[in-house]
Amino acid sequence: MKRKIIDLPRSFAQLTNDWIINVRGKSAGEGVTGTGQVAYGAQPRWETTIDLAAIGCEGQRTWNAIQSSMRGRINVLRVPLIDLCPVDLGIPGLDEWSISHIPHSDDTPFSDGAYYAQEPTIVMPSLLEAGAEEMTVDTSSVNHVLEPGMWFSHDDWPYRVTGMWEGEGGATTFAFEPPLRRDIPEGHEVTLQATALMVFETDLEGRMPLERGRLITASVKLLEWTSRP
Template sequence: MKRPIVTVPHELLRFVEVDWDIDWRGQSNGDTTGGNSAVVFNKFPRWIGSPSLFLDTAAMAMWRTVRAQAQGRLGIYKLTMIDPVGFDGDRSQQPLGFAGGGLFASGAGFAHDPLCFADSDAPAGATRIVISGAEHSPRPGQIMSHQMWPFVVTSVEERAGGVCALEIQMPLRGAIARGDPIRLQGQGLFEAVEEGMGRSSYGLAMVSRPRLSFREVLNR
């Protein structure tokens, strides 16, 4: 059965807590006779996270719609990895207007998608990429992504002309060609760990703070 992909609207992503992390999926193989621990890595690493949302009345209805479209654990959530520590999204979330600067009658504009571009090719498995054209210079700890595969920046070497060489983890899971767009704010495909994930309850205050539980989808 084909799994539905549901895009989580950016306006829903008001996280109260964020804990994005890489699950390297190492398994203990016991201790050696010398007293050293042995760890076996026989599965692909993946991103995990259990952020909690803040939902008001309108957002609760929207989130209920998203969950219904996902159909429990069947669906795949296309999700922007909001992470204020690694990337200050507030600097890049101002709506874009038309050429003359005007917005729609509602006051809304086009969604802003902060990007940079690959300055050279990089093969799958690479842990170093070179980028240019970034609206804001990347920084260590920032989560970025290419074609919905997130990675974290571990070091930044700034060069002339707005070019930066980045050390990254986890290694690239798909090749990058020169000129490819790379998201400065990571985006990935995730599934619910639990069937009832994100079920929200509310009282007289009409607000809800559901705890989510995501893991990255590797089979695509």
């Protein structure tokens, strides 16, 4: 079955919360010594919730289109992961929230209202194999702003930085979670505008019942698509 990937607008991505790694541990019962036993799978996944409370009529129409396009749990949602504390990426006059709206030199957009985009990326200096928990890279291209708690991704596989150590010659080592899910070849780029491929937890996620005189309230539970090819 071919699954369509649908891009979630950044305005909705800002409504995501509770991004957490679910290691999907299963209890194996209590051991003879009285200690608990837990079995863990090899593929942890990210989970999050979109809060759709009071998104307004225009947002409701947009969400209805997205939800219908998802066809329950069949299709996949590409979700931007937004660091809610904007940082200076070394691009004059721009921050993480605005690097997708770069105008011409006279501050005007294209005739159709579109802008240039400059994605903050870091080049991988050598092969990083699946299972790695650290990477050593030169972050000068993004003004050395990659810090613990921030996101990066490669091929829509997202990671969160958990630690950093500065080395010689401008190289910095970063620890991240979860462990690398796929190889990153030498010369490939990782992006600080991280994205994740997510699916609905149930076929009826995001139902928005309307009641006269009451605000629309709904939440959507999303699970990372870890079984992707």
